[in-house]
Amino acid sequence: xxxxxxxxxxxxxxxxxxxxxxxxxxxxxxxxxxxxxxxxxxxxxxxxxxxxxxxxxxxxxxxxxxxxxxxxxxxxxxxxxxxxxxxxxxxxxxxxxxxxxxxxxxxxxxxx
Amino acid sequence: xxxxxxxxxxxxxxxxxxxxxxxxxxxxxxxxxxxxxxxxxxxxxxxxxxxxxxxxxxxxxxxxxxxxxxxxxxxxxxxxxxxxxxxxxxxxxxxxxxxxxxxxxxxxxxxxx
Numbered sequence: 001x002x003x004x005x006x007x008x009x010x011x012x013x014x015x016x017x018x019x020x021x022x023x024x025x026x027x028x029x030x031x032x033x034x035x036x037x038x039x040x041x042x043x044x045x046x047x048x049x050x051x052x053x054x055x056x057x058x059x060x061x062x063x064x065x066x067x068x069x070x071x072x073x074x075x076x077x078x079x080x081x082x083x084x085x086x087x088x089x090x091x092x093x094x095x096x097x098x099x100x101x102x103x104x105x106x107x108x109x110x111x112x
Numbered sequence: 113x114x115x116x117x118x119x120x121x122x123x124x125x126x127x128x129x130x131x132x133x134x135x136x137x138x139x140x141x142x143x144x145x146x147x148x149x150x151x152x153x154x155x156x157x158x159x160x161x162x163x164x165x166x167x168x169x170x171x172x173x174x175x176x177x178x179x180x181x182x183x184x185x186x187x188x189x190x191x192x193x194x195x196x197x198x199x200x201x202x203x204x205x206x207x208x209x210x211x212x213x214x215x216x217x218x219x220x221x222x223x224x225x
Contacts, residue, residue, distance in 0.1 A: 033212055042118075042201050042215035043156065056210050091155070100146065101213060103155040 002026075004104035006092050012110045013082055021077045021107045025094030032075050033101060034067055035091040043091055049075060082111045114139040116204050118216030125192050126224050133219045135202035136184040142204040145178060145185045146213070150199045159200075160187070192223045 005024040013019055025032050031050055035043035045059040052072045060066070064082075069075040079086055089108050093101035115138040125131050137145075146161035162169045162176045162185065169176050173192075178185040189196055199220050203213040 031211075035215075040218070042116075042203075042217045043213075045210070045212045045214065048210070048212045050211075056212065058210065059212075100158055100161065103148075103157070105155050 004092055004094050004102055006090075006104035006107050008107055009105060010108045010110075012112065014112050015082060015084060017082050017111075019079045019082055019109060021079075021090050021092075021109070023075045023077070023092030023094075023104060025073065025075070025092070026096075026102055027073075029094035029096050029102070030072070031095040031097070032069060033093045033095070034075070034077050035093065037089045037091055037106070039088075046077070046090075079109075082109075084111045087111045113210060114142060114204055114206065114214040116202060116214050116216040118202050118219060120219060121217065122220045122222070124222045124224060127192060127194060129192055131187075131189045131192055131196070131221055131223075133187045133200055133202070133221070134184060135186070135204075135216050136182075137204040137214075138183065139204070139206060140180075140183065141206045141208055143207065144205040145176070146203050146205070147174075147176060147187050148201045148203065148215075150201065150218075152198075156201060189221075192221075194223050194225050197221055197223045 034046040037043045047057045049069045064080045067077045089106040091106045093103045118135045143164040148156035149159045150156040175188045199218045202216040
């Protein structure tokens with residue numbers, strides 16, 4: 001596609017529920033990143049994929065968070081047993097090589 | 113890991129004035145420093161970047177300077193316009209270890225017409 005696509009754009013869920021957020025990167029971009037942005041803050045690194053493998057998942061806050069990229073293109077961020085503190089905008093970005101990231105519009109998650 | 117600090121958190125200028133935003137980073141291995149502009153409810157978009165082998169880069173009304181010794185870099189916007197109003201983020205990247213951008217906390221720039 002022309003840009004990084006993220007779905008859903010908005011997700012409201014109840015505490016304790018399971019959530020999946022999807023990212024479709026720019027075609028041909030091998031690197032894919034997930035960031036989380038809270039109100040008034042800069043994007044916070046969660047996980048980075050190079051191809052199909054998670055090259056660095058050290059930013060995932062705890063084991064309720066997991067991400068996959070099975071075919072080296074689309075990625076899904078999965079959050080189990082959501083908590084109110086998980087509310088944020090989840091940004092996906094892709095890159096052709098080291099350097100410039102192209103961001104999606106984000107998925108705004110609200111946990112009630 | 114890398115830590116990026118950004119100042120000021122808010123900046124208000126009159127249209128036509130210059131604006132300067134400053135960032136410091138902690139890891140001397142960082143070698144790429146982009147600046148992103150984020151309008152309300154929109155995605156961050158790259159506006160300018162600099163690599164560690166140069167000290168300054170300019171693109172029309174915006175410029176970035178890098179001081180590797182002091183580990184700081186700055187964004188300069190001249191002749192500001194109301195459409196420059198947004199949140200600006202600096203970031204640092206190294207191609208060893210965690211190969212991901214570490215962002216500053218952002219500067220909200222308000223250009224008063």
